Amino acid sequence: MSASIPYPSQNSEIEQVKRIVGKYFSIYEIRLTPSDVSFYVRSAFSDVDQSFDALRRELVPQNFVPMLTLESGQYVIHVMKTPHTRDTNVVWNILLLIGTLCTTAFAGMSLWAGYVGINTLEGMLRADVVIYGVLFFGMPLMLILGIHEMGHYLAARRHGVKATLPYFIPVPPPFLFGTMGAFISIKEPIPDRKALMDIGFAGPISGFIVAIPVTITGLYLSTIFPPAITDGGGLILGTSIFYEALAMLVPFTPAGLHPMAIAGWVGLFVTAINLLPVGQLDGGHILYALIGNNARYFGYAAIFAMLIMSFLYPGWLFFAFLVVILGLRHPQPLNTVSKIDTKRQIFGILAVLILFTSFVAIPIRDADVSFRFSSDVTEKPVSKDGSVSFTMIIKNEGEVYTRYTVKLVKVRLSNNNATIPDNGFESNISVQFAFTHGQDVSLVSNYSVETPRIAPGDQVTFDVSLQIAIKNYSGYNFVKAEFVAYPVGIENKDESIVFTISLPG
Incomplete structure (x- = not known):
């Protein structure tokens, strides 16, 4: 005391x-x-x-x-x-609610604009983008979060425990989802472990139940109204076991999620985060109700796990710090004698199942834009008229639709198979460059082209023709021509091919 x-x-x-x-x-x-x-x-x-x-x-x-x-x-x-506590002012609840409605609406507008291929601020502020952003993301996400917190609030009221209305946490751009969730403040000690289980479990299960139809609807909308195809890159949401199970009902592509499916994803992820068995999180309440003071050891383990996972996703380091600030030790309920019944033990088991099936170790990551740039033949003799052609293949081995730039970057004379020097084009050589292909490969400059958008797993094949005129190649046996390919706008993800062209003896 x-x-x-x-x-x-x-x-x-x-x-x-x-x-x-x-x-x-x-x-x-x-x-x-x-x-x-x-x-x-x-x-x-x-x-x-x-x-x-x-x-x-x-x-x-x-x-x-x-x-x-x-x-x-x-x-x-x-x-x-009873220790004296100040009465809460509902004005703060209202102001934070309005702020979060605005930030989640803006997040929804951004997600919807990206989904339909709008990439300008003017386009994002169009009335239809605002409406669909709110309808398909802002409202579903706020519904999930609100139902979650009202589950806590109503359970607290049922047990005669004074609690505040939800405090929503708005987060302005560039944060992707517009909010870091919500919480209620318990103004009185928890009566016993039964009440602790009921109050702790009511929020996650309520939000979880709402998130399921939101997610299924969003996945369905992703299939009947697919996204505009944009260039590769961007962010990919990691998927949990439960999300993948829902996707068995409605197949989806991680890079093409409808904003409502993203709202459902956020709802499931927030549920899993809250069920981590640490201190003042819902999972901390539930585990304390199950095993009492021994719950603190699981809390220490969870913090250690977050520190390890921060090597995979740095955001876990911030979250671990936040949880430590909130406190790792759980306060005792007023009745330290009571035990929980079988029904509430089942609640605890369900909470553990939801945590493990909804948790994502890497929630957000860069999209995989890997590809393979190859040719069936990389060495050919030049013809009598000075021309030579090669076949190139680009296979999209990533997970998003991607266009690729293919560029001739180096042409050098050589008398062996040594690496091409880094100083570009040999002034002694004149090169004419042409691509021929039936899939609308477009010329960008004299020495570069762009492929059409290639679906994940697909490939394009095209020919490149070089017309070579050399003023003097005495003492040289080869011309080496190096081509590079990379996703449009992502030049640091390049692959190269060096073609060796044999000169007449």
């Missing part, structure tokens, strides 16, 4: 508390301590938990807080004055 909270010092208060305690328990000893009044009792009823809950509900409105412990086989009820 905290010595800073005074016990009821006036005789009249002690008598008042004694009278109320005596309604529910048989008192055989009273002790005054520096922090409280302790009543050694026997239950007047067969159900100790029920008796204590009735006592609590009568004492709390009169500004007294009881705590039931079992000490040396004796039931002891410690009663202290």
Whole structure:
């Protein structure tokens, strides 16, 4: 007990508390301590938990807080004055709600604009983009988060625990989703482990249930209204076991998710995050209800796991720091004697299943834009008229639709198979460059072209023709021509081919 909270010092208060305690328990000893009044009792009823809950509900409105412990086989009820707390101002709830509605609406507009291929600010501010962004992302996400927090709130009210309305957390751009979730503030101690389980589990299961139809609807919309095909790159959302299971009902492509499917993904991920077994998170409440003080060891393990996962996704380092700031130790409920029943043990098992099937170790990552740039033949003799042609193949081995730039970067004379020097084109050589292909390979400059967009797993094949005129190649046997290919706009992801052209002897 905290010595800073005074016990009821006036005789009249002690008598008042004694009278109320005596309604529910048989008192055989009273002790005054520096922090409280302790009543050694026997239950007047067969159900100790029920008796204590009735006592609590009568004492709390009169500004007294009881705590039931079992000490040396004796039931002891410690009663202290309720610490003074300031009343919450609902204006903050409203302002944060409005702010989060705005930031999630903007996030939805950005996601919808990207989904339909709009890449300008003017286009993103069009009325239809605003409407669809709110309808398909902002509203579903706020519904999931709101239902989650109202699950906590209603469970707290059912157990007679004072709690605030939800506080939503708006996050402005460039944060992708516009919010970091929401929370409610519990203004009174939790009565017992049963209430702790109910309040802790009500939020995740409520949000989880809402997230399922949102996700399925979003996946369905991804198939009947596929996204505009844009260039490669961008971000990919990691998918959980449960998300993949839902996708078996409606197949999808991670790079082409409808904004409503993303809202469902966020809802499932937020549920999993909240179920981590740490301190003040929902998972911390649930695990404490299951195993009591031993839950703290799982909390330490979860922090260690987040530090390890930060090597895969740096965001886990920030989240681990935030959880530590909030506190790793869980406060005791008022009734430290109570146990949870089978129904609530099942709730705990469900929570663990939801955590492991909805969790994603790498929630967001860069899209894989890997590809293979190859040719069937890389060495040919030049013809009498100075021409030579090669066949090139680009296969998209990534996970997004991608266009590729193919560029002639070096042409050098050589008398062996040495590597081409880095100083570009040999001034002694004149090269004419041409691509021929039926899939609309487009010329970008004299020495570069762009392929059409290639679907993941597909490839394009095209020919390149070189017309070579050399002023003087005495002492040289070869011309080496180097081509590079890379996804449009991502030049650091390039691959190269060096063609060797044999000169007449």
